[in-house]
Amino acid sequence: MTLCVSEGSRGKYLNSKMLRAESIYHKHLFLEGKQLNLEIYDPCSQPQKAKFSLTSELHWADGFVIVYDISDRSSFAFAKALIYRIREPQTSHCKRAVESAVLLVGNKQDLCHVREVDWTEGHRLALENRCQFCELSAAEQSLEVEMMFTRIIRDILKNLKLKEKRRYSGSKSMAKLINNVFGKRRKSV
Numbered sequence: 001m002t003l004c005v006s007e008g009s010r011g012k013y014l015n016s017k018m019l020r021a022e023s024i025y026h027k028h029l030f031l032e033g034k035q036l037n038l039e040i041y042d043p044c045s046q047p048q049k050a051k052f053s054l055t056s057e058l059h060w061a062d063g064f065v066i067v068y069d070i071s072d073r074s075s076f077a078f079a080k081a082l083i084y085r086i087r088e089p090q091t092s093h094c095k096r097a098v099e100s101a102v103l104l105v106g107n108k109q110d111l112c113h114v115r116e117v118d119w120t121e122g123h124r125l126a127l128e129n130r131c132q133f134c135e136l137s138a139a140e141q142s143l144e145v146e147m148m149f150t151r152i153i154r155d156i157l158k159n160l161k162l163k164e165k166r167r168y169s170g171s172k173s174m175a176k177l178i179n180n181v182f183g184k185r186r187k188s189v
């Protein structure tokens, strides 16, 4: 299962995902004193074609939760391919000022007696691709699932703050540049 989490209330992004808008789950919540409007989309619940392409989500989602089954190696391979897709230079660095938050989750920890993917493999994949990582059992640890969502939302908020800061310092240096050029010219007149 792959999940895209986006901080909502930004209508302009809605057009690009209109086709799938009816399958987006909306959730309002209060975190760190802020009212958040989340838009959550699960491509794996979609027909085959949408399930395997993350094309539009790569542009609108602020964060991704990628879940694999620790008792199924093929699901880990799929998770790996998705992470590589998200971290591809043309989709991550060029179009975004700040990298998307990605949380890799090894699910079905209760099935560790039939484990096919080691904790270290998941951890290494996450580390090498600048993702957060955890293992849990959705069937037995509802609190951990909740904490997992809180974790990715916190990361998204941190990234949004960073983006805002960069935008602010960018416009400040632009103002300085304009001032330098036109300010000096005015003095010499």
Ligand SMILES: Nc1nc2c(ncn2[C@@H]2O[C@H](COP(=O)(O)OP(=O)(O)OP(=O)(O)O)[C@@H](O)[C@H]2O)c(=O)[nH]1
Binding pocket: 001, 044, 045, 107, 108, 109, 110, 111, 136, 137, 138, 139, 140
């Ligand atoms: N033992 C165990 N089974 C689980 C766990 N989480 C989900 N399952 C089972 O795994 C199966 C698939 O669960 P879904 O909730 O459909 O997962 P999904 O990720 O939406 O499935 P796909 O997107 O279709 O791959 C169901 O039979 C669940 O009961 C878990 O933590 N432990």
